[in-house]
Amino acid sequence: MKKLLSLLTVLTLVSTSALAAGGSVELPKQPWSFQSVKADWEKDKIYRGYQVATQVCMSCHGFKYIKHRDLMKVGFTEAEVKKLAEEMEMSVMDTFKSALSDEDAIAAYAKALPDLSVMNKARPGGADYTYALLTGYKEAPEGFNLPDTGSYNEYFPGHVIAMPAPLAEGQVDYFDGTNATVKQMASDVAYFMQWTAEPELTTRQQLGVYVLLYVFILAILLYFTKKRIWSDIKRKDTE
């Protein structure tokens, strides 16, 4: 039966990973700080991502689950949050709405444009995908049949994406003077979108270590208790 258990474990892992790896183009992996179990959200990177999101993305997309007040959970002070909201003529409790209404979007693109709050969880690859997509705009290769309404993107499934390249060098004036390259902006906004998609990520990862450690110790204690209790049975059997 030990064979059975180990075989089942292995087969389960193999079959599920085969299942998860359904993507077509291999996405380049970025070194995201949130991948460390100890990581906290980086306030400055969120701030830069926020600048890209509000100044670029939000002209067409919304973040309907996000309010300015949420930024206070990643280290912004109440005064900072209030100031940012006022700059956008919003209250701290207003959700991030797209500048483009759904009606206008339908008129222009024949569909409402997707909300970006949980986008990083809605695409295989998450932040890596967002980053790859934003930096993946290229000239279509020779002979590629690109329709007028689309742009060529290396990482978009099918390579024809309706969204024109959203980022251009120097598009955003970063609060900390960081050079706003396309790669920098893509990285910052993908990071910001990871936060909007799963704000609990860092808490979850930090807590998990303690929970698993606890269960591990408990399992060891239980193992020895079990051994102790069963010892008389085993002894009797060998007598």
Place this chain on the structure above:
Amino acid sequence: MAEKVSKKDVVDHGKRDFLSGTTKAFGAAGAACACYPFIKSMSPSAKVEAQKYTEVDLSEIAEGDTKKVIWRGKAVFVKHRTQSEIALAAAGDKTVSIDPQTDAERVKKPEWLVTIAHCTHLGCVPIDGSTENWACPCHGSQFDVSGRVVKGPAPKNLEIPPYEFLDDNTIKIG
């Protein structure tokens, strides 16, 4: 038959067994901690907690009028009192007996009475009264122009929420 496993087959492991004691205590502590998230999940959510404060624009409330606002899910009266009502409230200082309190203790500026609009009996929202300023529709308690109880069954005056004047025309409740 089998169910009669005799007593001597079962070794008494004793309560003083250090290992099983430790394991039990350790396991019980973990189980107790595991209950916490479940219990806590029923407490006010972040969405509710975010509504800790309510700001009220006073310039919208004409003299003599009362505005009802919501603060943390509770109704709050913000009353712009007239000079005669202020005088009436001051006069009441000597007559209220159920829960004696002076009007001055209950207001920050005499023109503005800010009070929780739930009867201290069982929580109904009082309406305009014929003899006193407010009357509770549920059990007939009456409150004066300072929100003090004049006639029971309410045991206490209408509660005053924490609030502050941000400027002459704005208060922040909470």
Place this chain on the structure above:
Amino acid sequence: MAKQQVNPNPSSKLEWFEDRLPLISFMKAELVDYPAPKNLNYAWNFGSLAGIALILQILTGFFLTMHYKADAGLAFDSIQHIMRDVNWGWLIRNLHMVGASFFFIVVYIHIGRGLYYGSYKSPREILWGMGVLIFFLMMATAFLGYVLPWGQMSFWGAQVITNLISVIPLVGDDIVIWLWGGYGVNDATLTRFYSLHFLLPFVILGVVFLHLWALHNRKVKSNNPTGIDLKKDTDFVPFHPYYTIKDTFGLAVYMLPFLFMVFYMPDYLGHTDNYIPADPMTTPAHIVPEWYFLPFYAILRAINFNILFLDSKLLGVIAMVSSIAILFILPILDKSKVRSARFRPIYKVMFWAFIANFFFLGWLGAKPAEQPYTAMSQVATALYFGFFLALPWIAKIEKTKPLPTSI
């Protein structure tokens, strides 16, 4: 037999109570003194684990119901409300989500153990049947639950699976419309799926009680790795403390991978498409059911041909339903007197081949419905049913090893 009566002068309050409701003695008999074979191996842990997994699902689910909104316009948002605003909501939802997958892992192993050691044979046919019924109910519950977040996979999964019912001749289409409460999956469907998803776990709990009753019946009792009937008192140990501690230890070991997934890979076994709100206008490119349905999904899709007047759609559904329902008649199909695969050389090989084939079917279920996968699915489906249909014949030709007289 003299009519039994309560003692008019009970010596204690406990006796007074026990005379009226023998709850304590019942619990003691079933949970403390229950004689369990002393040679059970760790494969026997998965029964109690399944019970705990069920309780955890009911518990976490119950707390989620306090925040979830079963309304097509609000469901998706309410999940985000749970993940963001509700205190520890993310933890409770992850426990529920990952818990569903782990419940299936545990139950699959539990079924596999029953198959390997012949736990379905006399006198455990009803015990086994109740188990298969639980499995059916679990699948229904899991399917209904997956619809509730109202993402793209929820919606289209519901669409595809409910449409299977339309294969029922004559009345199928009407039944589907009745089930939907509309002419497609809609708000009414979501609300009733929520009601059913709340109800079914308690039905499962009821059947689990019957399952345990059939097991604890003193004429039946637990099977054991040798599969032989145990006759001596010394072959048994009282359930407590021997199996309570062993099961608790097993639970802690189970919690390690389970909580690892909850804290570090909560969405790994799900689909990214389910974080896109349901859109009745657009079907996702690749519809895949949850992993635990994949082997049966492969069987469904394997049947892409008509037989006489029966079309492939109907046959596919029949094949899928029978692939599980055939477990009900397993005690009839397997006529071998020997229970445990330890003493059945041919059955042992067949068992492992069956398991491998089952994983293969699962893998195929995640593949697109095109060649060569369809042909592979057909072969694997044939092998799946072949296993069951060969059993009566195997019982005749198999030369079993000599059984021990005692453990």
